Amino acid sequence: MPANSxxxxxxxxxxxxxALKKGHNLRFPETDxxxxxxxxxCSNPTEAADALQHIVSAGLRPTVRSGGHCYEDFVANNxxxxxxxxxxxxxxxxxxxxxxxxxxxxAVLGDVYSQLYKxxxxxxxxxxxxxxxxxxHISGGGYGLLSxxxxxxxxxxxxxDILTVDANGNVIDRRINKSNxxxxxxxxxxxxxxxxxxxxxFRFDRLxxxxxxVATASISFSWESMTEEKFTKILTTFGDYWEGRGKxxxxxxxxxxxxxxxxxxxxxxxxxxxxxxxxxxxxDLSVLHEFFGRFxxxxxxxxxxxxxxxxxxxxxPAHREPPPPEAGGSGPSRFYQVNRQLWLAxxxxxxxxxxxxxxxxxxxxxxxxxxPAECSTIYKILTSPNIDSHGAVLSIDSxxxxxxxxxxxxxxxxxxxxxxMKLQWQCYWRNKDEDAGRLKFVDDYYTAVYTGSHVPxxxxxxxFGPRYEGCYMNxxxxxxxxxxxxxxxxxxxxxxxxFLRKVKRRYDPNNIFHSSMSVRS
Amino acid sequence: MSPNRAWTRxxxxxxxxxxxxxxxxxxxxxxxxxxxDAASATWPFFAFVGVSSDAAGSKHTIESYRVxxxxxxxxxxxSSASPQSLALHPHLPIVYVAHSTALHGNLPxxxxxxxxxxxxxxxxxxLSQEPLTLSATYPGHLAVSADGRILLVSAAGGGAYNLFSxxxxxxxxxxxxxxxxxxxxxHFLQSRARPHSVLFQSTYDSAYATDLGADRLNQIxxxxxxxxxxxxxxxxxxxxxxxxxxxxxxxxxxxxxxxRPGITVVAIDAASGALQSxxxxxxxxxxxxxxxALSATGDRIYIASVQRTGETILSAFAFAQNIGxxxxxxxxxxxxxxxxxxxxxxxxxxxLVGAGGVVSVPIERRSGLLGVPIVAVLEPDAxxxxxxxIM
Numbered sequence: 001m002p003a004n005s006x007x008x009x010x011x012x013x014x015x016x017x018x019a020l021k022k023g024h025n026l027r028f029p030e031t032d033x034x035x036x037x038x039x040x041x042c043s044n045p046t047e048a049a050d051a052l053q054h055i056v057s058a059g060l061r062p063t064v065r066s067g068g069h070c071y072e073d074f075v076a077n078n079x080x081x082x083x084x085x086x087x088x089x090x091x092x093x094x095x096x097x098x099x100x101x102x103x104x105x106x107a108v109l110g111d112v113y114s115q116l117y118k119x120x121x122x123x124x125x126x127x128x129x130x131x132x133x134x135x136x137h138i139s140g141g142g143y144g145l146l147s148x149x150x151x152x153x154x155x156x157x158x159x160x161d162i163l164t165v166d167a168n169g170n171v172i173d174r175r176i177n178k179s180n181x182x183x184x185x186x187x188x189x190x191x192x193x194x195x196x197x198x199x200x201x202f203r204f205d206r207l208x209x210x211x212x213x214v215a216t217a218s219i220s221f222s223w224e225s226m227t228e229e230k231f232t233k234i235l236t237t238f239g240d241y242w243e244g245r246g247k248x249x250x251x252x253x254x255x256x257x258x259x260x261x262x263x264x265x266x267x268x269x270x271x272x273x274x275x276x277x278x279x280x281x282x283x284d285l286s287v288l289h290e291f292f293g294r295f296x297x298x299x300x301x302x303x304x305x306x307x308x309x310x311x312x313x314x315x316x317p318a319h320r321e322p323p324p325p326e327a328g329g330s331g332p333s334r335f336y337q338v339n340r341q342l343w344l345a346x347x348x349x350x351x352x353x354x355x356x357x358x359x360x361x362x363x364x365x366x367x368x369x370x371x372p373a374e375c376s377t378i379y380k381i382l383t384s385p386n387i388d389s390h391g392a393v394l395s396i397d398s399x400x401x402x403x404x405x406x407x408x409x410x411x412x413x414x415x416x417x418x419x420x421m422k423l424q425w426q427c428y429w430r431n432k433d434e435d436a437g438r439l440k441f442v443d444d445y446y447t448a449v450y451t452g453s454h455v456p457x458x459x460x461x462x463x464f465g466p467r468y469e470g471c472y473m474n475x476x477x478x479x480x481x482x483x484x485x486x487x488x489x490x491x492x493x494x495x496x497x498x499f500l501r502k503v504k505r506r507y508d509p510n511n512i513f514h515s516s517m518s519v520r521s
Numbered sequence: 522m523s524p525n526r527a528w529t530r531x532x533x534x535x536x537x538x539x540x541x542x543x544x545x546x547x548x549x550x551x552x553x554x555x556x557x558d559a560a561s562a563t564w565p566f567f568a569f570v571g572v573s574s575d576a577a578g579s580k581h582t583i584e585s586y587r588v589x590x591x592x593x594x595x596x597x598x599x600s601s602a603s604p605q606s607l608a609l610h611p612h613l614p615i616v617y618v619a620h621s622t623a624l625h626g627n628l629p630x631x632x633x634x635x636x637x638x639x640x641x642x643x644x645x646x647x648l649s650q651e652p653l654t655l656s657a658t659y660p661g662h663l664a665v666s667a668d669g670r671i672l673l674v675s676a677a678g679g680g681a682y683n684l685f686s687x688x689x690x691x692x693x694x695x696x697x698x699x700x701x702x703x704x705x706x707x708h709f710l711q712s713r714a715r716p717h718s719v720l721f722q723s724t725y726d727s728a729y730a731t732d733l734g735a736d737r738l739n740q741i742x743x744x745x746x747x748x749x750x751x752x753x754x755x756x757x758x759x760x761x762x763x764x765x766x767x768x769x770x771x772x773x774x775x776x777x778x779x780x781r782p783g784i785t786v787v788a789i790d791a792a793s794g795a796l797q798s799x800x801x802x803x804x805x806x807x808x809x810x811x812x813x814a815l816s817a818t819g820d821r822i823y824i825a826s827v828q829r830t831g832e833t834i835l836s837a838f839a840f841a842q843n844i845g846x847x848x849x850x851x852x853x854x855x856x857x858x859x860x861x862x863x864x865x866x867x868x869x870x871x872x873l874v875g876a877g878g879v880v881s882v883p884i885e886r887r888s889g890l891l892g893v894p895i896v897a898v899l900e901p902d903a904x905x906x907x908x909x910x911i912m
Contacts, residue, residue, distance in 0.1 A: 033696035059700040059750060061654075079654060080698045080747060167713060168735075169703030481627040509713040510680050510703040514656040516628045521713075 007051045008041040020085065021076065023068035027358045027435065028076035036063070036078040043088040045173065045200035049163050052198060053171040055082045056512055063515070064198050066105040067133020071361040072476040074194050074515035084198060086135055094119030100158060100203040105135025110348045113210075117344050122207035125150040130348060138202050139193035140474030141414045143422070145255040145274050145347075148246075148401030150208040154189035154412050155405075159203035162188065164196060165512045177203075178411070187503040190413035191491070192473035195500070195519045196507050211253075211280040211343040215288055217336045218272035219300040223263045226383075230298060231269075232375035234258075235396075237294050238271065239369030242398050242420035251287050252401035253277050260394040263383045268301065274346065282340060292336050300335035358432070360439055362425035362446045363475035364463035365399070365416045371454040371467070381445050388441060395424040413500065415492025416469040423463075424475055443479050464489060478516050490517075564868065564910055565589040567596075567643035569616055570879060570898055571604030571905030580902060583607070583618065583636070585643045587911070591881070593897045596643045601634070606662045606863075607907035611669045614638040615648060615691040616907050619660040619674055625652045631660040633674055633685065635693050638909060649692040654699040657681045661716075667723035671746060675716035675730060682716055682730055682741065684748045700748040704735020707759045708780045711736070717763040717779075724771055727751055727794050731762040731776060738762055738776055738787060740796050752795040754787060760802070764812045764864075769819040770842065778802055782810035782826060784838070784847050803847045805836060812864035814871055821889035822847055825861035825873055833858045835873065835882060837891055855880055855894045862904045872897070874906040 010016050012035075020039045021029060029035040037060070042048040055062045061081035063074065068087070070076075075083060090106035092115035093099075101122070103112055110130030116122050125146035127137055142153025150156075159177040162184070166172050174197075176185040187196055221234060238258055245251060253276045261267055275288040378394065381387055399422045406417050427442045429435075447461040456465040462483055464470055470489035471480060480486045491497040500519045504511075511521040568586040573579075583604050585596040605621035618634045625632040630653045636645040653660060659678030665671070665687070672685040672693060683697040702714035715734030719741075722729060728741045728748075736758055742751035756762050761780030768775065774787040776799075783802040790797050807826030814823045822838040833855045838847035855861075860876040871882040871891070878900040883892035 031696065056701075056703055059702060059748070061656075061699060061701050079696055165703060167703075167705035478628075505712070509705065510701075511656050511713070512701070512703060514629070516655055520629060 005043065005047060007043070007047040010039045010041065012037065021083075023065060023070055023076050024356060025069075025071060025076075025359045026356065027360075027432075028073045030073065030077060034073075034077040034079050036076075036083050037080045039083045039085050041085045041088055045089070045161065045163070048084060048086065048089065048198055048200055049171050049173055051082075051084055052163055052165070055084070056165055056169050056171065061514075062198075062512065064135070064194060064513075065133075066135025066193075067108055067131060067137070069129070069132050070136060070193075070476065071359070071474075072478050072515070072517065074476065074517070086198070086200075087133065089200065092116065094122075095206075100205050101207055103134050103138070103202045103204070105133060105199050105202070107134045108132060109134065109137060113347050114344065116207065117210050120207075121210055123210040123347075124153045124156065124204070124207060126153045128347070134202065135199060136193045137474065139188065139191070139199060141190040141412075141472070143399075143403070143472075143474075146208070146211070147403050148252045148255055148398060149276070149278060151402040151405065151408070152190070152412070152414060154414065155402075155408055156204050156207055157189055157202060158205040160185060160188045160199055161201040161203070162196070163198040163200060164507045165510065167509045169510065181507075183499070183503050184507050186411055187413050187500055189411070190473075191500050191519060192476070192517075194513050194515050196503065196513060198513075209280055211276040211282075213276065213282045214341055214343050214346050215275045215282045215285055216273065216339045216341060216346060217275075217288060217292065218270060219292060219295055219336045220268040220270045221298070222301050223267045223269070223383075225299075226263075226269070228376060228379045231379045232370075232372055233298055234269065234271075234295070235370045235375045235378070236372075237298065238396065239366070239421060241291060241294060242400060243367075243369045245290075246398060246420060247400060247404075249401075250278065251291075254287050254291060254398070256291070256398040258396040260378060260382060260396070262389040262392055271295070276343070280343075285338060288338065296335070303334055303337050357428045357430060358435065358438070359429075360425075360427050360442045361475045362442060362477045362479070363472040364423040364446075364450070365419035365469035365472065366421040366423065366463070366467065367419050367469055368467045369420075371452075373452045373454050374449050377449045377452075381448065388437070389445070391428045391438065392442065392445065393426040393428075395426065397422045397424070409492070409494065409496070413491070413496060415494060415496050416472070419469045422472060424472075446479075459485075462489060473517070476517055481516065486517075487520075566867070566908050566910045567638065568593065568879070568898075569607055569645070569907045569909075570874065570900060570903050571601070571607055571618065572900055572902050573603040573605060573621065573904045574902035576902075583616075583645060584898070584900070585645060586898065587643055588897075588908075589911075591895075593879075597645075599636070599645050601636075602632075605660065605904055607905045608663050608665050608672075609907050609909055610635075610665055610687075610691050611667055613669065613691040614640050614909065616645065616909070617663055617665060617672055617693075619663040621659045621661055621677075623658045623678065628652065628655060630655055630657050630679070631676060633660065633663060633672065633693060635687075635691055637691075640912060643909075643911075648690075651685065651693045651695050651697070653679070653683045654681065654697055657683050657699060662718045664719045664721050664728070666721045666728075666743070671721075671743060673719045673721070673728050673730075673741070673748070675719050677715045677717065677733070680714035680716065680734070682719065682748060684743065684746060686746050698747050700741065700750070702732055702735060702737075704732060704737060706734060706736045706761070706780075708761060710734065710780065711759070711761065718765050720765050720767060720774075722767060722771065722789075722794055724794060729765060729767075729774055729796075731765055733761045733763050733779060736760050736762060738765075738774070738796060738799075740794060754796045754799050756785065756799065757781070757802070760785075763810075766813050766815050768815065768842070769817070773819075773842070775813060775815070775822060777805075777810045777813045777824060779810050782807045784810075784813075784822065784824065786845060786847070800845060803838075806852075807834065811861040811875075812873075814864045814866045816866065816884070816889050821884075823864060823866070823871055823891070825855070825858075825864050825875075827859075827861065831859065832856075833861055833873075833875070835864075835871070835891055835894075837889060839889070851890050853882070853891050853894070855882065857894070857896055857899075863906050865906060865908070867908055872906060872908075874903050876901060876903065878903050879906060
């Protein structure tokens with residue numbers, strides 16, 4: 001793309017406008033009046049700079065979209081404003097000798113993994129959804145299945161190209177790193193998109209080698225045989241592992257995820273893992289087997305074909321093996337199978353990335369395992385015939401490992417460096433007339449889980465206090481704004497938020513880049 | 522000007538008082554002002570006084586008064602968050618309020634309300650309330666178009682103007698159009714744009730708006746109720762353009778420079794309403810210059826200002842359109858008011874509102890000179906005022 005090309009502007013009269021005004025969460029824009037006046041497609045940094053200057057000079061609010069997966073209204077609700085769409089600014093440049101890896105914000109994660117792997121055999125420890133854009137994902141930390149092994153994506157970030165707007169409204173093209181604009185650089189390492197400017201390139205001097213293979217496996221528990229006691233035992237067994245054994249470095253290649261859905265006929269609670277050894281091999285699966293062995297006494301369902309391959313998008317019986325008898329049983333009673341997969345195939349195949357429905361999300365970082373009160377509340381809500389919990393999914397991801405390097409609190413904008421699990425509440429529905437009911441349900445569900453003696457009195461309803469580390473900004477949740485300590489929920493109790501405000505005042509003094517949860521100026 | 526002075530929310534936002542309150546209270550307490558009497562009688566009217574306090578247990582109200590023969594009688598008090606600015610609908614009994622807050626509904630934005638005025642007794646009842654756009658915090662001023670269809674708000678905290686459409690019944694439609702500003706100046710209050718005052722000019726379907734932070738005066742076009750900057754004048758860096766009034770001819774604007782106290786006279790293009798040129802700035806001897814009002818004919822300009830000592834002064838200037846240069850003719854002290862927020866002319870009097878209350882200053886009809894200030898309302902945290910004649 002030539003540097004002097006013109007961005008494509010799509011206004012309300014353009015037939016493409018209705019398709020492009022929305023991101024993946026179809027709740028936004030909420031009304032026609034909330035929609036922008038135009039969408040500007042920028043395919044290179046020069047176009048983005050020109051578009052931004054024009055938008056600022058015209059007195060419009062710019063919002064920025066890379067992959068379009070923002071969970072809240074930060075981008076699509078922009079009355080009469082302009083969305084700068086970077087989805088076609090999507091190059092991934094693998095490293096030439098002496099040159100950094102460069103990832104443009106519009107590149108989707110699946111393409112990032114594929115390009116980096118094919119050209120250099122490296123990867124970023126990012127998320128599992130193929131179509132999520134790098135711009136928002138990395139700006140908010142960039143966490144995924146390899147993060148316990150390699151840390152967050154921003155832990156590897158060594159430079160950023162960013163467009164900021166100075167006090168007089170002029171667009172400034174900055175190339176920042178630990179030496180140039182170091183405070184802004186730190187802020188770009190996890191504070192979340194839409195705060196300080198438009199990132200046009202992420203640079204990495206080096207990246208971790210991609211695993212050659214990964215092992216995937218899953219177990220499940222049917223709702224039919226579930227009791228609150230068993231449910232609690234399943235959750236605490238899962239949580240206890242990450243709080244205890246999961247802190248040992250030899251386990252850091254193990255990523256676990258549990259999905260809790262509403263009780264439905266034939267429904268199951270699923271628990272899956274992806275594993276590789278710290279050296280990127282799967283020659284020794286003892287960690288994986290040890291993990292599943294902890295669940296044997298809870299009588300998981302016998303292996304069934306449709307659930308035997310959590311994370312295994314390519315079903316290949318030749319690469320499946322049963323667990324050893326001491327771990328997962330044997331013969332007809334065995335409850336999991338291990339699937340060996342090439343890492344690239346496991347990572348990029350079939351990962352669509354969600355979207356296309358109305359949705360609401362919430363999050364919680366947990367430093368400790370589940371309490372009986374949390375388990376009881378979740379169980380009651382998912383099983384109560386009097387609560388309409390349809391469309392709800394609670395994803396419980398393992399966390400920690402290499403992420404929990406406390407030194408990275410000082411040079412990144414991610415404060416959560418002591419947690420062992422990260423929870424994501426999700427709820428999906430189709431129709432606008434369900435919005436109020438679904439939003440209330442998710443809010444009530446979440447609030448109930450964090451209400452009780454396991455949460456300090458002053459933090460009731462929130463994952464805050466000794467057991468928790470608050471929430472994840474990339475799972476943005478405007479409900480939390482009702483708590484006056486919401487910045488501490490998302491940015492920790494240290495000096496990070498005050499630091500970010502200082503950066504905001506310096507690099508975006510006119511608060512050009514703002515949303516309901518952006519860093520306050 | 523002291524660069525390190527601690528500013529309260531109100532002073533920071535309205536950018537008016539540069540004086541420590543303790544100093545002023547001490548001075549004001551020692552001054553005995555005459556109470557309002559029938560000598561300054563005008564046509565009966567309702568007065569609505571916005572009250573907003575930063576203090577603990579703060580008071581945020583709109584106080585309604587009936588004013589007959591110069592006597593102010595309180596009608597009632599209505600709770601209302603930080604009513605920094607009040608404006609009347611041009612023909613409906615409605616007063617609009619800019620709520621100068623940082624949050625509305627947990628989101629970073631202020632809000633505006635419309636209150637219906639009971640035409641018989643002057644009591645207010647909430648008609649509608651709507652939030653400003655995101656980041657449009659601390660709205661400090663608002664105005665209603667002459668046709669009663671548009672409400673324009675300046676948000677000092679968020680560096681934006683917001684344009685609301687009004688329904689036929691005067692209620693406020695949601696989803697305003699924002700006009701975001703970016704700019705700065707050398708003064709420590711000018712780290713970013715700070716829209717200050719707005720004023721409609723019905724002849725050209727546009728409005729004029731000052732930006733204290735960016736040293737600008739904007740003409741805002743209102744095509745299809747979408748605000749855009751149609752023309753713009755930049756002031757000398759550090760001027761801090763703030764309060765504005767329109768000359769009765771419609772061809773001149775008087776702009777108060779708050780930070781570098783003075784008056785700038787701006788010519789308006791007769792055909793388009795575009796901002797043409799600014800005169801030299803005529804200094805006002807003060808620490809900071811505040812609200813402005815004009816005589817009915819436009820030949821007298823009145824400006825409230827604050828001296829370095831903390832004293833509030835009302836200055837009267839003679840102005841002849843063919844000469845174009847304001848000439849100081851009188852300065853008079855207004856002891857009770859310590860942070861002048863708003864100055865309006867009503868018949869043959871000026872009403873000055875600010876911390877301390879409302880003070881009435883009679884205007885000598887022929888000379889335009891000011892008489893002795895008279896206390897109308899004692900209210901330590903008064904910030905805004907609107908008047909409606911009793912029919």
